[in-house]
Each structure stands twice: as structure tokens, then as C-alpha cells.
Amino acid sequence: MSMAPLLRVTARDVAVEVAGRHLTVTVLPFVTAAALLAGLGFGPDPEVLRAVAPGLLWLLVLFAAVPLARGVAAADREDGCWDLLRALVTPTTLLAGKVIALWSWLLAVWVLGGLLFGALFGAGQPVAALVGGPLATFGVAIVTTLYGALLGARPDGGDGLLPVLVLPAAVPLLLAGTQLGSGGAAAPWLGLLLAYDAVLWTATWAVFPIVLEE
Amino acid sequence: MALAPLSLRLGRSTLTLVHGVNGSGKTTLLRVLGGLLTPSSGTRVGHGAALYLRSGDGARRAQRVDQAVRFAVCLGSPLARVEDVVRATGLETVMGRRVATLSSGQRARVTLAVGLAVSPALLCLDEPAAHLDEEGIGFLRQVVDLLRERGSAVVVASQTATSGLLAGADACLVLDGGRLVGRA
Numbered sequence: 001m002s003m004a005p006l007l008r009v010t011a012r013d014v015a016v017e018v019a020g021r022h023l024t025v026t027v028l029p030f031v032t033a034a035a036l037l038a039g040l041g042f043g044p045d046p047e048v049l050r051a052v053a054p055g056l057l058w059l060l061v062l063f064a065a066v067p068l069a070r071g072v073a074a075a076d077r078e079d080g081c082w083d084l085l086r087a088l089v090t091p092t093t094l095l096a097g098k099v100i101a102l103w104s105w106l107l108a109v110w111v112l113g114g115l116l117f118g119a120l121f122g123a124g125q126p127v128a129a130l131v132g133g134p135l136a137t138f139g140v141a142i143v144t145t146l147y148g149a150l151l152g153a154r155p156d157g158g159d160g161l162l163p164v165l166v167l168p169a170a171v172p173l174l175l176a177g178t179q180l181g182s183g184g185a186a187a188p189w190l191g192l193l194l195a196y197d198a199v200l201w202t203a204t205w206a207v208f209p210i211v212l213e214e
Numbered sequence: 215m216a217l218a219p220l221s222l223r224l225g226r227s228t229l230t231l232v233h234g235v236n237g238s239g240k241t242t243l244l245r246v247l248g249g250l251l252t253p254s255s256g257t258r259v260g261h262g263a264a265l266y267l268r269s270g271d272g273a274r275r276a277q278r279v280d281q282a283v284r285f286a287v288c289l290g291s292p293l294a295r296v297e298d299v300v301r302a303t304g305l306e307t308v309m310g311r312r313v314a315t316l317s318s319g320q321r322a323r324v325t326l327a328v329g330l331a332v333s334p335a336l337l338c339l340d341e342p343a344a345h346l347d348e349e350g351i352g353f354l355r356q357v358v359d360l361l362r363e364r365g366s367a368v369v370v371a372s373q374t375a376t377s378g379l380l381a382g383a384d385a386c387l388v389l390d391g392g393r394l395v396g397r398a
Contacts, residue, residue: 005289012277012285019276019312079313080271083250084328087265088289214251 005089009097013071014104022071023105027064031109034060035116046122053123054181057113058174061137064109065102065144065170066163072098072145073152082152091209095145102148103141110137128186129177135193136177142200143170149211172196216242218393219256224336224367229358229382232371234389240371241268243389244338247369262335263290269344270321272328275314279305282313283327290332302360303327304353318345326357337361338369355381 017023038056042048076082085094110133117123125133147166173196176189217239224230224247234240245251246258248266273282280296283305287294300306303323308316313324322345329337342354358368388396 008285008288012274012281015281016274016276019278076274079274080268080325081274083248083266084272084286084332086250087248087263087334088286088332214245 002093005093006097006100009085009089009094010100010104013098013101016075017071017101017105023068023108027067027105027109028112030067031060031064031113032116034063035113035120039120049121050123051182053117053121054129055174055178057110057117057181058136058177060113061106061110061140061177062167062170062174065106065140066147066167068102068105069144069148069151071105072102072148074148077152086212091212092205094212095205095208098148099138099141099145102144103138106137106141106144107134123181125181126183126186128183128190129180132177132180132186132190132193135190135197136173136180139173139193139197139200140170142197142204143167143173146204146208146211149208153211153214169200216392217246217253220394222247222387224369225384226335226365226367227362228367228384229362230367230369231383231386232369232389233373233386234371235373237391238389239392240373240389241340242392244340244369244371247336248338260336263332264336264338265290265329265332265334266338266340267325267329267342268340269325269342270318272325273313273321275312277313278310279313279316279324279327280309282324283331286328286331290334294331294333296331299327299331302330302353302356304349319347319350322346323350323353326354330357330360333361333364333366335365336367336369338371340371341373342370343372 039049042052073082076085089097114125118125143166147163150166172192176193179189180186220243232240232243242251245266246253247264249258249260249264250266272286273279280300283299284296287296287299300309303326305320305323305327308320313321316324322342326342329339343351346354358370361368386398387394
């Protein structure tokens with residue numbers, strides 16, 4: 001797989017996002033509002049807030065992934081660009097380019113959420129969580145890219161059931177991210193993240209050409 | 215079945231026109247030729263890249279025109295020059311504008327620019343003249359001529375006869391109800 005087309009696809013998605021500001025106008029305000037509301041909902045006890053912060057952070061990343069999934073294929077299809085992408089790059093390049101673009105948005109969500117929970121709840125991030133965060137967001141990006149491609153392949157609907165079918169694949173990432181954020185044993189959870197990312201990538205890479213077929 | 219059995223051979227530097235009313239199977243035929251749809255029976259054998267473009271397709275609304283053309287150049291034919299493509303399609307004055315702010319006719323010209331930028335072995339244009347004015351149709355003719363000079367096979371589908379718009383076609387197919395009812 002050549003790197004240049006992959007980087008072109010990623011750079012194009014980044015440029016479109018910067019111009020369209022979907023992330024900054026929709027997703028980041030959602031994360032901020034959710035963090036503030038969680039603070040109010042779980043009450044003033046700092047111990048409780050610190051205890052729930054890691055799980056809330058990863059729930060926010062997962063919830064933020066659902067609207068971001070539109071950027072994988074549905075937005076391209078609406079603008080008449082999906083066929084162009086399918087013609088110009090291989091399925092593997094398209095998958096990798098989309099995953100990397102999505103990964104960067106999810107990392108932004110994770111960093112913002114972490115900073116908010118740190119500032120509002122006093123919840124710090126252990127070193128292992130800082131290593132596990134990028135790994136877990138990468139896995140979420142793979143799952144979301146598959147979900148987004150399925151969504152784009154079925155513009156007539158089906159988006160109500162798809163998150164229920166696809167997003168449970170992110171549960172191990174949610175668990176590992178939460179455990180690492182809570183200061184649990186690092187090695188097994190980091191190992192799980194590495195292995196699960198590899199499994200997710202391989203499985204998605206294998207089915208992606210079929211997903212792209214009409 | 216959207217298309218009845220059909221045998222077609224498209225050589226290098228050829229122009230093929232496909233006519234037919236709504237629902238006659240033009241888009242299905244072009245999407246099969248473009249490699250986007252797999253025929254339920256029979257085979258499609260292609261040499262080189264194929265690209266299907268509907269009028270207005272090929273650029274994200276949030277992209278600037280120059281970004282859309284550069285993306286197509288980089289992935290399609292990296293030796294081409296963005297400026298040459300833009301000039302050949304008359305988009306110089308809107309190069310820095312977002313695609314979302316363009317008129318339908320200008321977006322149709324962006325589609326032509328993307329097709330020219332990629333210069334695939336086979337370019338399938340679906341209703342390329344739908345939103346074009348006289349000047350735009352002149353650019354359509356120019357793009358088709360340039361592509362044929364480069365060895366591309368071009369297939370143009372339209373509801374109405376475009377033989378007057380695109381002279382020198384090597385073949386003209388007429389579809390009705392998914393069947394080939396005329397060939398010239």
C-alpha cells in the first residue's frame with residue numbers, strides 16, 4: 001500500500017472538516033456540555049466524580065463517534081464523491097485514510113474530555129491511560145469507520161439499528177480505557193488493546209471491500 | 215433486472231453516446247462500465263482505471279475548487295497541472311471558492327475538471343450537459359476532445375440526443391426499458 005494516496009485521503013478529510021467545522025461546532029460542544037451535565041448529575045462529592053470520570057470519558061468518546069461516522073461515507077455520498085474515492089484508491093487505502101482522519105477527531109474528543117474532567121472533577125490521567133488512550137481511540141476509529149461505511153452504503157436507512165449491531169464491538173475498548181483511567185493494572189489492559197486493535201483492523205480490512213460493493 | 219444482456223466494446227480514444235428516457239438503464243449501464251456495479255451475469259473486462267461521474271459529482275461542498283481539482287490530479291494523474299485543468303474547464307475565476315457556493319452549471323464544470331484531472335482509461339459521464347449553458351457545453355466538448363487525445367474512452371449518457379453537442383461520436387446506443395433498441 002502506497003502512503004501518498006492514503007495521506008491524500010486523510011488530508012482531504014481533515015481539510016473538509018476544517019472548512020465545514022462539524023467537529024468544532026457540533027461534537028466538541030456536545031462533549032463540553034456532557035461533561036458539565038455529568039458534573040451536575042453525579043453531585044458535588046469529589047470522590048464520586050473522580051470515580052466515574054474514566055468511564056464517562058470513554059462513553060463520551062463512543063457517543064461522539066456516532067455523529068462523526070457520517071464523515072466516513074455518507075457525507076461523501078451526499079456530495080457525489082464516494083464513487084470518485086472508490087475509483088481512485090484501493091479499499092485498503094480508503095479504509096486506512098478514513099480511519100486515520102477519524103482517529104484524529106476521536107483523539108481531539110478524548111483530549112478535550114480528559115482536560116475537562118481534570119479541571120472539573122479533579123480526575124488526573126495515569127501514565128498508562130495516556131498510552132492506552134491513543135490505542136483505544138484507534139480501535140474506536142476502526143469500528144466507527146466500518147459503521148460509517150455501512151451507513152454510507154445504505155443511504156435509504158438502517159442507521160437506527162446499525163449502531164446497536166456494530167458499536168458493541170467497541171465494548172472491550174471502553175472497558176480497557178476505563179480500567180487504565182482508573183489506575184488498574186496497566187499491562188493486561190494495554191495488551192488487550194493492542195491485540196484487539198489488531199483483530200479489529202484485520203477483520204475490518206477483510207470485509208471492507210465487500211462493504212464497498214453496491 | 216435493470217439491464218438486458220448487452221455486448222459492448224469500448225476502444226481507446228473513442229466516444230460513445232448513450233441515449234434513453236428516464237429509467238431506460240443509462241445510469242445502470244454507466245455504473246457497470248465504471249466498475250461500480252457488478253453485473254448479475256456476464257463479465258466486464260477493463261484495462262486501466264474507470265471513473266463514473268454524474269453532473270455535479272466529484273467534489274465535497276466544503277472543498278475549494280482548486281482543492282478538489284488538486285486532489286483528483288494527485289490521485290489520478292500526478293503529472294497533470296492543476297492550472298491546465300482549471301483553464302480547460304473555464305474555472306479560473308472560481309478557483310478559490312467553496313464548491314457549495316457555486317451554481318449548478320459551475321459545479322457541472324467542476325465535475326468535468328475532476329474527470330480531466332484523473333484522465334482515466336474510461337470516463338463515464340452521466341448527464342454532463344444537464345446544467346451547462348452554451349459556454350459550458352463548449353468546455354464539455356473541449357474536455358471530451360482532450361481526453362480522447364490522451365487515449366481515454368469516453369461514454370456520455372443523456373436523456374436527449376447529444377449528437378449535436380458532441381460531434382464525432384464513434385457509437386450511439388439507444389436504451390429503452392433496459393434493452394438496447396438502437397445502435398449506430
